[in-house]
Amino acid sequence: MFRKLFLNKKMILPAIVFLVITGARILHAQEEAAPTIASNAASIADTVIAVDTVWTLFCAFLVFFMQAGFAMVETGFTRAKNAGNIIMKNQMDFAIGSLAYFLLGFGIMFGTDMIGGFFGWGGDPAQSGSLRPFTFWLFQVVFAATAATIVSGAMAERTKFTSYLIYSGIVSALIYPVVGHWIWGGGWLSRVMGGAMIDFAGSTVVHSVGGWCALAGAMILGPRIGKYGPNGQVNAIPGHNIPLAALGVFILWFGWFGFNPGSTVSGLAPNIAHIAVTTNLAAAAGACSAMIFAWFRFGKPDISMTLNGALAGLVAITAPCANVSPQSAIIIGLMAGVLVVVAVEFIDKVLKIDDPVGAISVHGMCGSFGTMCVGLFAQEKFGGVNGLFFGGGVNQLLIQLTGIASVFVWTFSLAFIMFKVLSATVGLRVTQEEELRGLDIDEHGCESYSGFQIFSTQ
Amino acid sequence: MFRKLFLNKKMILPAIVFLVITGARILHAQEEAAPTIASNAASIADTVIAVDTVWTLFCAFLVFFMQAGFAMVETGFTRAKNAGNIIMKNQMDFAIGSLAYFLLGFGIMFGTDMIGGFFGWGGDPAQSGSLRPFTFWLFQVVFAATAATIVSGAMAERTKFTSYLIYSGIVSALIYPVVGHWIWGGGWLSRVMGGAMIDFAGSTVVHSVGGWCALAGAMILGPRIGKYGPNGQVNAIPGHNIPLAALGVFILWFGWFGFNPGSTVSGLAPNIAHIAVTTNLAAAAGACSAMIFAWFRFGKPDISMTLNGALAGLVAITAPCANVSPQSAIIIGLMAGVLVVVAVEFIDKVLKIDDPVGAISVHGMCGSFGTMCVGLFAQEKFGGVNGLFFGGGVNQLLIQLTGIASVFVWTFSLAFIMFKVLSATVGLRVTQEEELRGLDIDEHGCESYSGFQIFSTQ
């Protein structure tokens, strides 16, 4: 449309209408003989909004692309016979989540505050602060979808497709938006104990919400057939496509450059590069420490643990990314990398909860850990408060812990009830026969790798 | 080059020459003591151009990346023995298309109007309106390549490689640019029946051109061996890598955020986020409705149909994305999702045209459908006219239908003649032996999955 503008001056294009209404000031400044101080100021303001909008949109696009990353990680870490099913779940939770968040979720998250900060009501998706209409919604919907999609990995290879679809709608329309309202939408956690919980880009809001839903789901579902032996021994069920999983991790890392720096919702924010750097260093550190720690624990540098380590660093830095120094980011990443290995083993071997991709450890545990780190490593000079290690005392830490705990209670309880109800009604788990044969055949009537010889002894 | 600028002040860099010539106003504003209103206005104008250029380039990069999406979708939906061949076709149509569109296509599309709007001549690729030189060409070439690459999917698994290369050049140098001229380059469809055809980002210009070429090609080629039984029964030839196909769809969806919002060719356009949101909602709705409709029709939620559904939503919203409300986008997406399932069945079972990836249905049918929707759902308040459903009468609808029909006639006829000529000269189809053994071995002397055991019973 616009592209023709300069090629065919005679044409009166609908696009021009827009320009006349809102974009005109700039053109005027260019075309007319006498710009004034005021017209310049107006043009500048308009340009600033454009830069903020362009930045926010691009970051939103990158965050959208994380859906592909999750899909690849989850597919790669599970078995070939369920590959199509997990792909479908990843695509559909975004599709359903988009619609649910448009129709309901956004309103709850950013609407007028109700019942003392508990939830919002009536937010309009077009409402975008000083950004262009709908910019903010797009940025938010990709976050909501991230929270939703985390769960599919933990519940992979045994969950009924229909139940998963229902779950997707509920989490995007209700569970996530309420937490979002508490912390980002002006709810009670944004004004608590004389301060505000700091969760810059969503270690808690997004990741731990996903992680705790995953925990509830995986607990209620029970382990995959063959995961735990009759005498309690733990069996490995290796993923079928490590290169695909690694591609997924690279895509996620790439997308995280939208996730964290984009959470400024402003290209003029002076700290966007700072955030990108803390994000990158934490991921790098997480990969290193997870690799080394796994090497030490299991004798070999485990690939899937190292990949998880990078994600652990990313999840952990998500809350503190704007408030800590790059050096602190490295430390946070290093700790997250170790934590994720410990957490995976603990959940798998002690709790005996079967989480095929480590979603609970990566997103739930490391998300909470990262949120806590704000209370430890934050430095006032980056624009917030000082954390415990920088002389700020324990107040912020307590706020953070309050936030972590409340989000856990809300999310886990609701998710638990939801999955129990689904289990009792639609049914949450496929039959044993279907699980053995693979969900691709029974749920979707197809094979994901038609023609390939695949050993399916598990 | 530039990066050294601030590190080594003494160096005289070639880059500086640029700055002096065109970028200087800004630096002046900063360095000199006395900015004036005029210098400020000039700096603002320069910044605005930069923002528009940055936006357009990034969107162009995303659209480029769609090539990877198409390659993955088409590879995933066909058989392993032809995977390398389809990859090659996807890479080479972009490579050849880039050169052909540089040397010829752009000139035809955006050059001076000839014979009353039928084609253009002499457009210079550097010419970029108010954008920086070459910006516009880059944005256009990735669109041209999209149109070209659509065809490879429909003609997959049996087309001679040489013929495909020739086809690529012709479509990028001639068939596509002419249509582009009609609608975007100031040709006759941009001033017809007292109005202008509205095809904001190319449901018709790009997608249906690709779709109708695909239709002509698939018709002339005939079905793959084994696709239709001797008594007319229809056989399924499943794709070999659903996760790869799904990755492709995610990449395409991601790239579409460049395709549609980028078509403003301006980061200051106030509706870029609006467009991103209509795009996203239509895709989500298309996936949902295709899944539900396929579930209902075939008893199971078919994965490949659902993936096609998302693409159908994206293709359909491409024309109306800037002129309709998000709510209308959802409706358009829902309808496109159903349409694509019906169309795939119709083309496969009734017309008995073998289109392995559904390109004709997704791009041809849904592209035309989406273009028509402008005439139904457009709303004046978004900057264009009112469509039929919003009180605007049938005029715009008739313009749209005229456009759809003329593009069909032009594209299908030319493509038909081209493929017939290719068929009679170079030969369009590989031998039966080659087709059975796979095009990878016979056309390229290689195997795509060396070492993997692959059953090749089809």
Added chain:
Amino acid sequence: MFRKLFLNKKMILPAIVFLVITGARILHAQEEAAPTIASNAASIADTVIAVDTVWTLFCAFLVFFMQAGFAMVETGFTRAKNAGNIIMKNQMDFAIGSLAYFLLGFGIMFGTDMIGGFFGWGGDPAQSGSLRPFTFWLFQVVFAATAATIVSGAMAERTKFTSYLIYSGIVSALIYPVVGHWIWGGGWLSRVMGGAMIDFAGSTVVHSVGGWCALAGAMILGPRIGKYGPNGQVNAIPGHNIPLAALGVFILWFGWFGFNPGSTVSGLAPNIAHIAVTTNLAAAAGACSAMIFAWFRFGKPDISMTLNGALAGLVAITAPCANVSPQSAIIIGLMAGVLVVVAVEFIDKVLKIDDPVGAISVHGMCGSFGTMCVGLFAQEKFGGVNGLFFGGGVNQLLIQLTGIASVFVWTFSLAFIMFKVLSATVGLRVTQEEELRGLDIDEHGCESYSGFQIFSTQ
């Protein structure tokens, strides 16, 4: 954080602190009654910095994503039994490289010049010229990581994991930064023979450094078992996943749009689109000429050579991208495409150096070739000097050749010593048994394609 700003005006957010300190001018301009010429100029300057920062960051993200491209290309072109290992190497060289370049490398590359331009010392990663703090570091680290990751492909399928980790640290902390200092950090090659070496985006700095390290490594390692027969015959060891390799090439091509145009480090640079276009055309031309030349040489259009051809074009245009015309870019690409095929054959069949992915040819040879092309094809009107073909005489060509040669000597020598030392201490190569069984099992205790039937006769 910022996102709440406009939703809950009462909240005092940490973010505001930032705004007050640095971003305030803009807001003031909007909110206050009387903007002045000076306040407008300040706002413009701030916006310009923001645009440059946003541009540079996005390009950096794209370059980061090239890591995924390298990982996929290298995985696809090697055997299934080593897929996890190569993935690990690609991930870990980025992780370790990030930390090493943060702690040491950046300081050497961009610090105060020492010993007459040989290396730098003490550069601070936050230092970013006129960009926001840390922007420049992020852009640089992804370049450093590109150089590092090139090597893994050439040394694939037989290198000990531990040694590779050590190598990664050394190249990112020392070998690369020194070269970077010479050419980009104000070192001796930036003021030599009355001019400066021109390597706009790093054909030499990045690619040939990677290529020459790869050469040293592959020479010392020796060929894979079975690559050369007892009587010197050359055997093919086909890659296991061509679609993945092709995806990698598409990702690299996509990332290159950040690599080259982003090297302006400025969104206001008037030539960003020009650079994107030369980049694209050279890649397209490289793919075409490599395909045609391989067709002619080997009788069939070899897929992996064509993919290499596109990369060859990209590598070759990286140095001259800003200084040559699009037409010259096509010629450079065409030559690079032929060169890469010749080089691959030469290295493989004459030198008998086993480079599974062609890294030495693509990055070392074509990188040097492209750097030389600046001396031939540069045109003053694009902001630099005139090359030989445009009447500028041989001076620039000689400077370029001096640069190419010095970088070769430095890089190859250091890498040679380093790999020799590693070989004598930690050991550079896995045992024959491990190599036969695959590095995935022996180095990482896992299989990359669990369940798939894979023939491992090599």
Added chain:
Amino acid sequence: MKRVVAYIRPEKLPDVKKALFEAEVFKMSVTNALGCGQQKGYSTTYRGVASEVNLLKKIRIEIAVNDDFLDRTVDAIVKGAKEGRIGDGKIFVSPLEDVIRIRTGERGPAAIG
């Protein structure tokens, strides 16, 4: 009882199955195999290096039959698999001493079907 093993062209599997079903042989086991015989292979070039591939994809069918079914089984395979060109394949017949149906424990000729 006999064990019949046939190596056929992959793309002939549907036809062979159909021919077997028509001959009322409903049970079989199929594996994929690489075969080397009179049929010339093909040559590939990977990155400029040529290599001869003379192991071609084949399908291996294994069928246990009672003696009275032997001929029609062999005939059915021939009917389904024959193209008259080199590479059509071979059928091997060898003695089978016992068959056990795992589900029921049945043994001998009764268990075969």
Added chain:
Amino acid sequence: MKRVVAYIRPEKLPDVKKALFEAEVFKMSVTNALGCGQQKGYSTTYRGVASEVNLLKKIRIEIAVNDDFLDRTVDAIVKGAKEGRIGDGKIFVSPLEDVIRIRTGERGPAAIG
């Protein structure tokens, strides 16, 4: 000596291996196969086209045993593989004339284990 070939359900392989180990049969070779028998397959729809899949994934186990090991081998396989449902599989026993251990050149019954 006998050659025992069994087709079993893939997911039963671990159980069968365990049962064989308990019966002191430590050697075997395993291939995957597609089987067609009494067990009904399943139907898939791909892009709206239905197709019947009646070749189901099976595991083929091949074990060479000395005559005195035959019964316990067969029993162990049955024990490990039996679910009592259609599709459990079959065991085929045929004569084996000679065995050669490649490493040592040993022949006959001594080479089998």
Added chain:
Amino acid sequence: MKRVVAYIRPEKLPDVKKALFEAEVFKMSVTNALGCGQQKGYSTTYRGVASEVNLLKKIRIEIAVNDDFLDRTVDAIVKGAKEGRIGDGKIFVSPLEDVIRIRTGERGPAAIG
């Protein structure tokens, strides 16, 4: 006629093929298999959980030969496959009653080559 089945190390396939060609045995069928024998497997850890893999990749070669070719076939396989280490594999020889060339319908010893 005899049916010779050999299980060998995958990486020995080219050598075995060469040895067979030298012994003028040009026909064979190859499958991949997993073997379990004296050769110890390896252990993997996936996400912290160790597991023993004792099914190792092997190549299965099946050759039908006339009686007078038996010895040189066996010798050629041994020659090509022997490394002298555990895991070298086994050769099994069993009777073959009939061979049919699908292309021509030829039967018996004449059809084998």
